Amino acid sequence: MANNGNERSSQKINELGLSKADYKGRPTTLCQGCGHNSISSQIMAACYELSIPPEKVIKLSGIGCSSKSPTYFMSRSHGFNTLHGRMPSIATGASIANRSLKTIGVSGDGDTASIGIGQFIHLLRRNVPMLYIIENNGVYGLTKGQFSATADKGQKLKKMGVNPFMPIDLCMEALIANCGFVARSFAGDPKQVKELLKSALNFNGTAVIDIISPCVTFNNRDESTKSYSWGLKHEYPLHDVTWVPSYDEIEMDIEPGEIMEVELHNESRLVLKKLGRDYDTSDRLAAMQLLEDSCCAEILLTGLIYLNQDQETFQSVENLVEEPLARLKQDVLRPSEEVLEEVMTHFR
Amino acid sequence: MGKSKIKQEEAADKKRAPSPIVNDFTLVVATVNGSGSQTSNLALVRALFRMGIPVSGRNLFPSNIKGLPTWYTIRVNANGHTANKRMCDLLVAINMTTFHEDLAKLKQGGVCCYDDRLAEPTDRQDVIFYPIPIRALVKEVNPSKELREYIANMAYVGVLTEILAIDIDEIRRALETHFGGREKSIALNMRMIELAASWARENLSKRDPYRVERMPRDEERLLVDGNTAAALGAIYGGVSVASWYPITPASSLAEALEYYLPNLRSDPETGKATYAVIQAEDEIAAIGMAIGAGWVGARAMTSTSGPGISLMSEFAGLAFFAEIPIVIWDVQRMGPSTGLPTRTSQGDVLPVRFLGHGDTRHTILIPGTPQECFEFGWRAFDLAERYQTPIFVLSDLDLGMNLWISEPFQFPDEAMDRGKVLTAEVLEELGEYARYRDVDGDGVAPRTIPGTEHPLAAFFTRGTGHDESAIYSEKAEDWDANIQRLWRKLETARQALPTPITQRMDDARIGIIAFGSTDPAILEARDILSSRGTPTDYLRIRAIPFSEDVAQFIRNQQIVYVIEINTDGQMHALLQLEYPELATKVVSLTKNNGVPISADWAVEAILEAEEESHGE
Numbered sequence: 023m024a025n026n027g028n029e030r031s032s033q034k035i036n037e038l039g040l041s042k043a044d045y046k047g048r049p050t051t052l053c054q055g056c057g058h059n060s061i062s063s064q065i066m067a068a069c070y071e072l073s074i075p076p077e078k079v080i081k082l083s084g085i086g087c088s089s090k091s092p093t094y095f096m097s098r099s100h101g102f103n104t105l106h107g108r109m110p111s112i113a114t115g116a117s118i119a120n121r122s123l124k125t126i127g128v129s130g131d132g133d134t135a136s137i138g139i140g141q142f143i144h145l146l147r148r149n150v151p152m153l154y155i156i157e158n159n160g161v162y163g164l165t166k167g168q169f170s171a172t173a174d175k176g177q178k179l180k181k182m183g184v185n186p187f188m189p190i191d192l193c194m195e196a197l198i199a200n201c202g203f204v205a206r207s208f209a210g211d212p213k214q215v216k217e218l219l220k221s222a223l224n225f226n227g228t229a230v231i232d233i234i235s236p237c238v239t240f241n242n243r244d245e246s247t248k249s250y251s252w253g254l255k256h257e258y259p260l261h262d263v264t265w266v267p268s269y270d271e272i273e274m275d276i277e278p279g280e281i282m283e284v285e286l287h288n289e290s291r292l293v294l295k296k297l298g299r300d301y302d303t304s305d306r307l308a309a310m311q312l313l314e315d316s317c318c319a320e321i322l323l324t325g326l327i328y329l330n331q332d333q334e335t336f337q338s339v340e341n342l343v344e345e346p347l348a349r350l351k352q353d354v355l356r357p358s359e360e361v362l363e364e365v366m367t368h369f370r
Numbered sequence: 371m372g373k374s375k376i377k378q379e380e381a382a383d384k385k386r387a388p389s390p391i392v393n394d395f396t397l398v399v400a401t402v403n404g405s406g407s408q409t410s411n412l413a414l415v416r417a418l419f420r421m422g423i424p425v426s427g428r429n430l431f432p433s434n435i436k437g438l439p440t441w442y443t444i445r446v447n448a449n450g451h452t453a454n455k456r457m458c459d460l461l462v463a464i465n466m467t468t469f470h471e472d473l474a475k476l477k478q479g480g481v482c483c484y485d486d487r488l489a490e491p492t493d494r495q496d497v498i499f500y501p502i503p504i505r506a507l508v509k510e511v512n513p514s515k516e517l518r519e520y521i522a523n524m525a526y527v528g529v530l531t532e533i534l535a536i537d538i539d540e541i542r543r544a545l546e547t548h549f550g551g552r553e554k555s556i557a558l559n560m561r562m563i564e565l566a567a568s569w570a571r572e573n574l575s576k577r578d579p580y581r582v583e584r585m586p587r588d589e590e591r592l593l594v595d596g597n598t599a600a601a602l603g604a605i606y607g608g609v610s611v612a613s614w615y616p617i618t619p620a621s622s623l624a625e626a627l628e629y630y631l632p633n634l635r636s637d638p639e640t641g642k643a644t645y646a647v648i649q650a651e652d653e654i655a656a657i658g659m660a661i662g663a664g665w666v667g668a669r670a671m672t673s674t675s676g677p678g679i680s681l682m683s684e685f686a687g688l689a690f691f692a693e694i695p696i697v698i699w700d701v702q703r704m705g706p707s708t709g710l711p712t713r714t715s716q717g718d719v720l721p722v723r724f725l726g727h728g729d730t731r732h733t734i735l736i737p738g739t740p741q742e743c744f745e746f747g748w749r750a751f752d753l754a755e756r757y758q759t760p761i762f763v764l765s766d767l768d769l770g771m772n773l774w775i776s777e778p779f780q781f782p783d784e785a786m787d788r789g790k791v792l793t794a795e796v797l798e799e800l801g802e803y804a805r806y807r808d809v810d811g812d813g814v815a816p817r818t819i820p821g822t823e824h825p826l827a828a829f830f831t832r833g834t835g836h837d838e839s840a841i842y843s844e845k846a847e848d849w850d851a852n853i854q855r856l857w858r859k860l861e862t863a864r865q866a867l868p869t870p871i872t873q874r875m876d877d878a879r880i881g882i883i884a885f886g887s888t889d890p891a892i893l894e895a896r897d898i899l900s901s902r903g904t905p906t907d908y909l910r911i912r913a914i915p916f917s918e919d920v921a922q923f924i925r926n927q928q929i930v931y932v933i934e935i936n937t938d939g940q941m942h943a944l945l946q947l948e949y950p951e952l953a954t955k956v957v958s959l960t961k962n963n964g965v966p967i968s969a970d971w972a973v974e975a976i977l978e979a980e981e982e983s984h985g986e
Contacts, residue, residue, distance in 0.1 A: 115613065
């Protein structure tokens with residue numbers, strides 16, 4: 023296996039001298055076995071292993087079970103449990119006002135695919151640098167078991183009957199909105215979740231990971247495509263994803279042509295080891311085709327679906343000074359009295 | 371100016387016209403929108419302003435791009451009364467479709483300059499008609515086809531310059547300002563103005579009494595709209611994130627930010643921006659971005675009007691309850707619903723005060739002049755950060771988009787107040803931190819800014835019930851304690867808000883309470899009332915919650931008329947709610963039809979109400 027930073031996880035502390043406990047959140051109040059808890063664990067592990075200072079992270083969410091989860095990881099990071107479907111706008115404002123912070127957004131399928139679809143699309147359109155996680159279970163949990171907009175057509179729920187509508191594929195939406203990092207994963211595949219999280223946290227732009235995260239209470243029957251059993255049986259990873267820090271040599275025992283390596287903006291690398299088929303993550307149309315095909319093939323396709331690092335981030339478009347806007351002081355923020363006098367001459 | 375010259379002119383006038391009326395008239399230009407008449411109107415207003423004559427310019431425009439009726443009203447008054455008037459003294463009639471309707475608003479003895487393509491009406495023998503051969507004049511100037519309509523509008527500028535004795539050099543200077551020194555445009559427009567003026571000199575025999583005369587000018591005063599003043603105020607308040615969504619009549623506020631910020635707030639070395647102005651996808655996102663930015667410690671604002679306020683409701687409640695500093699400008703327009711999008715109103719007093727569900731209540735500043743738009747523009751940020759709450763600023767279309775004469779903007783006399791913010795060093799000393807603990811007893815609990823590098827700094831901001839450590843709580847006692855602290859905080863904030871402006875007259879028996887853009891109409895109404903033997907006291911509210919001065923004012927009056935531009939008397943209702951013991955002393959007088967109130971209406975409304983109360 024590669025010496026890729028995962029090793030440090032077995033040590034007591036990371037590069038910052040912090041232990042895993044320093045990345046802990048409050049005890050979860052979600053159901054036992056909820057996919058979201060598994061994702062929270064991987065967020066903590068990824069941030070710990072990446073040695074991200076927790077004080078430099080902001081974690082945001084909307085409303086719903088998924089959106090409760092930021093409370094359950096990284097208590098040393100400022101968090102904001104915002105409004106239903108409106109986390110993207112809060113994240114946009116926070117990110118533009120302090121470009122030095124690492125922004126993690128956690129949303130759900132109800133929060134993103136229904137009430138929040140507009141803000142989701144516009145967040146991607148602006149390419150606000152952040153990690154946007156969708157904990158997707160196809161059902162409204164906190165309001166006790168209604169269909170969400172990602173529920174499959176024909177899906178059955180105890181109190182709702184049969185869903186008559188086609189699902190919204192959030193990875194497809196992200197592709198259409200020109201998102202530069204689009205991935206799908208499965209809470210039942212924690213290793214892949216963690217590697218994708220690490221890659222996304224090193225991506226300069228909006229990174230979307232749509233994680234199928236089973237709801238053990240309302241939508242975990244075997245026939246549901248959002249259940250554990252279905253996911254375990256049908257998961258089809260595009261590749262074996264590994265994130266590698268810039269200073270590590272890749273030591274992999276593999277045949278040439280079987281891996282693809284992508285350098286990220288901070289010189290860390292993504293290593294994609296070929297599994298069943300050839301796949302080029304830089305081809306947006308191919309990515310759309312892939313999603314279309316996987317939808318019909320009754321598989322849970324996972325992995326990095328699309329990567330494009332050539333798009334300007336919102337900060338860059340806005341041509342901001344390096345110092346975070348939120349830290350600017352009066353000497354910079356308030357023009358002089360002389361300037362005011364000069365401006366007023368135009369009104370005289 | 372020599373007195374003898376005036377006398378000569380007066381003598382000459384007597385032969386043709388009644389005694390001259392100097393610096394006192396209302397001129398209405400009736401045209402269609404999109405025809406470029408704004409340049410002409412602004413040139414007239416600026417020229418009059420620079421002649422030292424009190425003047426205002428009001429645009430009554432349709433929600434349309436091109437071709438619908440629009441009226442521009444220029445009020446000139448030596449005594450400084452620049453409020454709206456119901457009738458006009460001079461009319462420039464360019465729009466055939468509204469000609470008769472426009473004429474109906476012309477006073478007896480008034481003047482109608484009209485495009486000679488319109489047929490002179492026969493039903494108004496009591497007014498003076500000056501037909502202007504606009505088409506022939508345009509032909510003579512011969513501008514390019516695309517400029518023809520614009521240049522045509524300069525014809526009435528030329529004619530008015532001549533018949534009203536406006537200094538043509540001031541018209542030129544006004545155009546220089548307007549065109550930013552673009553000589554070709556200035557020359558072309560001036561050619562038309564001069565041609566029309568000389569045509570008038572040679573062809574019109576002046577039969578009307580109206581004219582202007584230079585007055586001593588206060589060089590400090592400004593001619594400016596409230597939205598520009600608000601934007602500059604915000605810039606002096608250090609705005610660093612402004613997110614907005616286009617809406618009349620608030621757009622020009624954000625556009626003024628976009629216009630001034632690059633010059634005023636770019637890093638001198640790198641040219642990079644110390645601000646971000648973001649056109650959001652809707653008003654929900656606009657306020658959301660402002661809240662996100664305010665949460666991480668930036669000075670953040672949004673600007674909107676009624677429909678946007680409706681959309682912002684849920685976020686306004688969140689910002690109030692989660693205690694995030696932001697500034698929200700509401701440049702009010704006529705509702706309900708889309709209403710009259712280009713007409714003024716003061717109908718958002720109650721909606722904004724209680725914007726959000728549950729026990730939400732907001733702190734509001736209400737500027738009444740462009741100077742106050744500037745002052746509240748920066749002060750709002752200090753208040754928002756000091757009290758960790760949204761600060762709403764209620765302006766309206768009349769104040770925001772029309773040209774007012776204003777006292778100069780005052781450079782902020784206070785340093786920026788970022789409120790109670792704990793740094794890593796202070797946290798280290800304290801050794802513990804609870805976000806919502808009222809350590810000072812004033813309801814304002816110190817906050818930490820995300821990114822503060824200390825393990826104790828973080829807390830979880832939420833719209834859900836929380837204890838003093840910001841941890842989710844459904845406990846009744848936690849809820850009670852938090853709400854009580856919030857109310858304590860509001861009381862603390864009340865003490866720091868702008869106090870009302872009170873003006874008294876000797877022997878006043880009645881009081882008037884008003885707010886915002888109605889100030890000029892109220893001031894004029896008081897002069898009229900006083901001249902008719904009814905002196906009044908006047909209090910102009912500048913903030914909600916009210917200062918103790920407001921209660922004191924009402925207490926000292928026998929009766930107080932609360933005048934406002936909405937139907938139900940929203941400020942009146944708030945006063946009754948706040949001071950139930952004084953509820954019977956306040957009487958509501960309202961007018962809400964899209965047009966700024968006139969002094970005449972206010973006078974009549976007060977006198978009628980007085981009669982009624984004495985008749986009882």
